[in-house]
Amino acid sequence: MDSEAGFTISDEGEGHGTMALSGPWLVSSIAALERDLAGVEGPVARIDLSDVSEIDTVGAWVACDLAERLEAEVVGASERATRLMEAVCDLGGGMKLAAPRDAVWKRVTAKTGEKVYGARSGIYGVLGFLGAILSATGTLIRHPSRFRGKALVRQMELVGVAALPIVGLMSFLIGIVIAQQGAVQLSQFGAETLTVNLVGRITLRELGVLMTAIMVAGRSGSAFAAQIGTMKLTEEVDAMRTIGISPVEALVIPRILAAILMMPLLGFYASVMAIVGGATISNFALGIPFLNFLERIQDVVPIYDLWVGMIKAPVFGLIVGLAGCYHGMQVKGDSEQVGLRTTLAVVSAIFAVIVLDAFFAVFFTKLGWA
Amino acid sequence: MEDTGRQLGRHERYRGEHPVVVKGLANRFGDHVVHEDLDLEVRRGEILGVVGGSGSGKSVLMRSIIGLQPPSEGEVEVFGRSLTNAEPDEVLGVRDRWGVLFQGGALFSTLTVGENVEVPLKQFYPELSDKLRKDIASFKVLLSGLPEEAVNQYPSELSGGMRKRAGLARALALDPELLFLDEPTAGLDPIGAAAFDRLTLELKETLGLTVFLITHDLDTLHAICDRVAVLADKKVIAVDTVPNLMALDHEWIQEYFNGPRGRAALSAQALEELRKHMDMPIAAQTLKALDNAPDRKA
Numbered sequence: 184m185d186s187e188a189g190f191t192i193s194d195e196g197e198g199h200g201t202m203a204l205s206g207p208w209l210v211s212s213i214a215a216l217e218r219d220l221a222g223v224e225g226p227v228a229r230i231d232l233s234d235v236s237e238i239d240t241v242g243a244w245v246a247c248d249l250a251e252r253l254e255a256e257v258v259g260a261s262e263r264a265t266r267l268m269e270a271v272c273d274l275g276g277g278m279k280l281a282a283p284r285d286a287v288w289k290r291v292t293a294k295t296g297e298k299v300y301g302a303r304s305g306i307y308g309v310l311g312f313l314g315a316i317l318s319a320t321g322t323l324i325r326h327p328s329r330f331r332g333k334a335l336v337r338q339m340e341l342v343g344v345a346a347l348p349i350v351g352l353m354s355f356l357i358g359i360v361i362a363q364q365g366a367v368q369l370s371q372f373g374a375e376t377l378t379v380n381l382v383g384r385i386t387l388r389e390l391g392v393l394m395t396a397i398m399v400a401g402r403s404g405s406a407f408a409a410q411i412g413t414m415k416l417t418e419e420v421d422a423m424r425t426i427g428i429s430p431v432e433a434l435v436i437p438r439i440l441a442a443i444l445m446m447p448l449l450g451f452y453a454s455v456m457a458i459v460g461g462a463t464i465s466n467f468a469l470g471i472p473f474l475n476f477l478e479r480i481q482d483v484v485p486i487y488d489l490w491v492g493m494i495k496a497p498v499f500g501l502i503v504g505l506a507g508c509y510h511g512m513q514v515k516g517d518s519e520q521v522g523l524r525t526t527l528a529v530v531s532a533i534f535a536v537i538v539l540d541a542f543f544a545v546f547f548t549k550l551g552w553a
Numbered sequence: 554m555e556d557t558g559r560q561l562g563r564h565e566r567y568r569g570e571h572p573v574v575v576k577g578l579a580n581r582f583g584d585h586v587v588h589e590d591l592d593l594e595v596r597r598g599e600i601l602g603v604v605g606g607s608g609s610g611k612s613v614l615m616r617s618i619i620g621l622q623p624p625s626e627g628e629v630e631v632f633g634r635s636l637t638n639a640e641p642d643e644v645l646g647v648r649d650r651w652g653v654l655f656q657g658g659a660l661f662s663t664l665t666v667g668e669n670v671e672v673p674l675k676q677f678y679p680e681l682s683d684k685l686r687k688d689i690a691s692f693k694v695l696l697s698g699l700p701e702e703a704v705n706q707y708p709s710e711l712s713g714g715m716r717k718r719a720g721l722a723r724a725l726a727l728d729p730e731l732l733f734l735d736e737p738t739a740g741l742d743p744i745g746a747a748a749f750d751r752l753t754l755e756l757k758e759t760l761g762l763t764v765f766l767i768t769h770d771l772d773t774l775h776a777i778c779d780r781v782a783v784l785a786d787k788k789v790i791a792v793d794t795v796p797n798l799m800a801l802d803h804e805w806i807q808e809y810f811n812g813p814r815g816r817a818a819l820s821a822q823a824l825e826e827l828r829k830h831m832d833m834p835i836a837a838q839t840l841k842a843l844d845n846a847p848d849r850k851a
Contacts, residue, residue, distance in 0.1 A: 210689070210728050211649075214680040237566060239728035240696070240760065241689055248688075263761065270759045274695040516709040517662035 188212040188242075190220070192227065200227045202255065205234035208242025220249065233259030243267035312509045316439070319431040334437035342403045342438075343445030347452065350398055354453035357390060358382060358460025366469050375469055379476055382461035383484040391454030392446075392492045393540055396499035399446065400532040404507035407438050408528035411511025412521040420512075435512070439504035446500030447493050454492060487552040495543050499536050506532035567632045567650070572597050572731050572763050573618060578627035580613055587613050589787040591627070600757055600764040601792075602774045604809065605784030611767045612656075614784065615733055618765070619653055620644060631731070649677045651731040652724030656739065658716040660708040666694055666719045667704035673726040690726070697722035698752050714745040718752075725756070732756075734766045738773055750776050771810075771818035776825070783809075 188206040202223070206212070230250050235242070238261075247268055250257050260268065285293070323330050365381040411434055414420050420430045462476035471479075510528035514520045547553075573595035580588040587610040595601050605611050616622035618629055620636055629636050631647050660669050670690040674681060681689075694704050697718040708716055717737055724732060737753065738746035754777045757764050768774065774781055774795055782792040785805050791798055799810045809815060 210674070210678060210681075213685075214678055214682075217682055217685055240692070240725075241728060244689065244692055245685075266759050270696065270755075271692060274692045517707075519663050 188216055190216070190223075192223070201229045201231055202227045202249075202253075203231040203234055204246065205236075207237040208235050208246065209237060209239045210241040213241055213245055220245065223249070223253070227253045227255045230255045230257050231259045232257060232261070232264050235261070235264060238264045238267060240267055240271050244271045247272040308513065309509060312505075312512065315431050316435060316505075319429060319436055322429075323432065323436065329432065331433060331437050334433065335440055338437050338441035339445055341406070342399065342441045343449055346399065346402055346445075346449060349402070350395055350449055350453050351456045353394060353398060354386070354391060354456035355460035355463075357394060358386060358457030358462075359464045361385060361390075361457070362461035362464045363468060366465070376471070376479075378461070378465060378469060379471070379479040380483045383458060383480040384488055386454045386457035386461075387484060388488045388491050389540070389544075391457055392450035392496045392499060393536070395450045395453045395496070396446065396503060396536045397533055399442065399449065399500070400503045400506070400529050400536065403438075403442060404503045404532045405525045405529050407504065407507030408511040408514075408525040409521055411435075411508060412514030412524050415512065415514045416518065416521065430512070435508040438508055439501065442500040442504035442507075443497045444500070446503075447496035450492055450496040450499075451489075454489075485552075491543070491547050491552055495540065498539065502535045502539065503532045506535065567597065567730055569633050570597060571595060572632055573765065574628075574630040575614075575618065576628040576630075578614075578617060578629065579625045580610065580617060580622065581625045586787060588617075588624075591788045593782055593789050593792065595763060595765055596780070597763050598757075598761060599779040600753065600766055600777050602778035602781040603765065603767045603784060604769070604774065604781060606805070609784045610787070611784055612735060615735055615765065615767055619651065619733060649673070649727050650729055651733060652721075652727065652729035653733045654717065654720045654724045654735060654737060656735045658708065658720035660716060660719055660723070662708050665705050665707055666699070666711070666722070667691060669708070669719060670694060670723050670726045673723065677727060690722075693722045693725050694719070696725065696756075698748070714741045714749070717741065717749065721752075725760075728760065730761070730763060732762050732764045734764060734768075736767055736769060738768065738770045743772075746770060746772065747776075753777055771815055772821060775818050775822040 188204075188208055190202055190204045192200055192202045194200045230246065230253070232238075232246065238246075243264060246257065246264075249255070251272075257268065362378050362382050366375050366378045369375055369377050369381070411420070414434070420434070423430050423433060458477070458480060462471075462473050465471040465476050466473040507528045510524040510531075514524050571594045573593070575591060575593040578588050578591040578593075579586075591614070593614075603611050603614065613622055617624045618631065618636075620629075624637060627637070632650060634643065634647060636644055636647065660666070661672065664672070667687065667690045670693050671686055674686050674689060678686075691701075691704050695701065699715060699718050699722065703711065703715060703719065708719065711719060721734075721737070724734075734753070738749050741749060750773050753764060753766070756762060757777075766773070766778065778795065780792055780794055781798055782789050783798065783803075783806055784790075785803075790803065791801055791806065793801075795810070798806055801807075810819075
């Protein structure tokens with residue numbers, strides 16, 4: 184009797200039943216009784232608590248709920264049970280507290296509306312952010328002393344120098360893959376020597392810069408968003424504003440400028456590493472000596488291929504920096520937003536870079552730099 | 554007559570004298586010694602205030618007791634069970650019998666307040682039906698003095714004071730016997746702080762809680778604490794009621810309780826006591842005069 188929660192119902196006829204609760208009525212023991220309790224139907228006039236050995240707020244609440252549902256009177260409650268029931272029963276039945284949930288059609292339309300509205304304010308937000316950057320740039324041109332050189336150098340180190348190993352390794356391997364796979368296909372026409380053209384042109388023109396942009400978006404764009412987002416959460420950005428420092432000048436401009444400046448350098452470095460990779464594999468697998476490969480590059484790759492890559496690079500840098508800083512500045516509320524915005528920054532940056540790359544490909548071909 | 558009782562494992566309520574016993578506790582972080590040979594006993598059914606200067610290791614002491622900070626030396630017993638060298642399973646049997654309110658509330662930001670309260674219920678009693686669990690969560694939220702709407706709100710939508718109450722609701726989810734509060738009134742306005750003090754006292758009395766309360770708030774100490782433990786010189790230098798502590802000849806204690814803020818809190822408390830027994834018209838008049846006086850010194 185003492186170690187289990189339970190209840191018995193004795194019917195005294197004419198709707199005067201007594202429901203005697205027994206054992207411990209605790210959060211740990213109530214679950215097993217739940218279904219049985221739901222099945223209890225009147226007539227019960229009294230709920231007797233005198234056999235209840237222990238009771239907590241959950242037990243008291245269930246007893247109250249029961250008393251209310253069966254319209255029964257609670258008797259035999261101990262001092263503690265009375266106190267708990269007084270504290271808990273006044274709070275009202277839980278059924279009234281169930282979360283309001285709208286009908287499906289209402290929720291779907293509401294969600295759609297939110298999305299449309301969100302898209303509109305998103306466009307406004309991006310435009311506003313661009314405007315803030317432009318006006319901050321204007322201010323900095325008029326007052327060059329306010330420019331944060333140290334922050335710029337620091338960001339250039341993080342975006343550029345720190346990325347050298349990973350970008351170099353990635354490009355070297357891509358060079359190897361292109362040369363090796365290209366040679367297999369080209370040998371079908373007996374044109375293995377064209378591997379040099381393939382590696383040289385595709386890396387300088389397209390892949391070097393594109394892969395670097397994707398890498399920088401993953402490494403630095405995400406870091407921008409997470410850093411600025413966290414600073415917004417901890418109210419550091421607000422603190423800056425109150426001291427009179429413009430967060431756009433102090434945080435955004437150095438980061439975007441660093442990305443713009445470092446992207447061409449990283450892109451060029453990536454192309455060179457890819458060519459070295461291609462030359463290395465050609466040396467061993469195709470029998471083209473390493474130095475011959477490099478000499479041939481000078482002959483077969485037109486100089487405008489380099490310009491194509493170098494013109495695209497700062498634009499990609501701008502996009503990566505913008506996306507990272509914009510999403511960072513949009514963080515508000517809770518820590519979940521930081522993760523969400525970081526993901527968004529990377530995804531939107533890579534997407535925009537690839538779309539623009541396609542545009543550039545058509546554009547430069549029309550220019551005659553084919 | 555029909556019997557529908559069922560067997561289920563459960564815990565006995567703790568009937569011993571001291572739900573928390575700390576013996577010879579030492580905490581060191583590298584060369585930095587926070588606690589050395591610290592002893593403390595918390596009596597069942599009391600509100601024990603823990604005070605000490607900033608950096609005296611109040612929070613570290615709490616973290617040591619609840620097992621978040623393995624002590625360098627010493628023994629921590631909760632409900633008569635040693636936690637210092639316990640197996641994880643043993644500790645689990647204790648964890649559902651205490652509730653902890655962290656300083657910032659520490660609510661899960663991706664869940665609503667109601668869902669926050671459901672988390673410990675789901676963890677320890679997965680067999681509860683969804684409806685009952687939601688009901689329990691709802692009435693716990695109301696019990697903590699939050700309005701009904703708060704159940705479906707996210708922590709980021711709440712004010713600091715409401716977040717503390719929501720944290721308290723989660724701490725109370727499992728009907729704990731032991732409640733740890735880390736600076737519950739810090740950052741609250743005086744009205745909110747006084748209301749939180751009243752709530753703590755009410756809950757302690759109705760639910761029969763033992764409360765371990767870290768605070769800087771002198772009003773809290775005077776208003777609701779049965780005893781106060783003073784943390785200084787890396788150990789608990791005294792545990793006693795506030796009047797007895799004030800009689801002690803220790804520099805830090807004297808400065809703490811008899812400084813300008815300490816005296817203000819004391820006189821406020823005296824006024825409160827007076828107000829309670831305000832049957833006599835003369836007392837009422839005195840009170841009114843005191844209230845109107847520009848400098849409220851009793």
